Amino acid sequence: MKNETDFICKTIAKNIKKIREDQKLSMDQLASISGVSKSMIGQIERAETNSSISTLWKLASGLHVPFTALIEQSKEHVMRVDKESVNIVKNEDGLFRMYPYFPIDENRNFEILYIELDPGACSHSEPHATGTEEYIIVFGSTLELTIGEEIHEIHSGDAIYFTANEPHSYRNKTKETLTMINIISYA
Known part of the structure; x- marks a missing residue:
């Protein structure tokens, strides 16, 4: 007691x-x-x-x-997130799907996204605020990541980090669905 x-x-x-x-x-x-x-x-x-x-x-x-x-307790010590419960964000053709498993909130300056890219999927992102960083881990296929004018191929099991203050895009040029974890850290 x-x-x-x-x-x-x-x-x-x-x-x-x-x-x-x-x-x-x-x-x-x-x-x-x-x-x-x-x-x-x-x-x-x-x-x-x-x-x-x-x-x-x-x-x-x-x-x-x-x-x-x-x-009230501020947060649970353990929080399980089921994919079906996450609000999915899709591009126009539905080939790029983003699941914000842990969105940014007042207690953390990062978000964790689970992303699926079907074959041929592409998504473009405008520059983020200065100091924003992205950390990506790729699974199942090869991601073509363009940052400004530079093109990077990230293979399944590999990861990349970059400052996200310039235009960047994600592309799946393979014939397999690509999944990735994207952690975006805000300044």
Whole structure:
């Protein structure tokens, strides 16, 4: 029971601190708008005390967030993604299919995409913002990757990294479906 209580206290501490900081509030400001003392807020944010429901309600009201925002776990420690559950993005002819398994969000500056290119498929990409990097691992066939004017052939099992601040395109010139993992890291 103690471990469960400690976990809940740590979750509440993390959530309150994050919400307060996201709203650019000091502990003094939160104390003023919630009616909870600064020293109590400090103890809660350090997970040194088991807060009463009344105190948590005051903090939630002061922060203008639902009560559950203070007690919910931010993310699962394990997240399984089934291909069928991912929103597929296709080009016009349907020969290039992209599955954003892990889209970018406020907690990470990268995304992980699973991509399928049927024989003859081609997709062009405009330059990304300066500092954007792409990491690609190819499976099943050979990818022809054009970066600016340079053409690279990446064979099954091989990988490539490049800065993506110039036009680039992906092409499958083979007779087999090509799959690749594309990790895009944003500055």
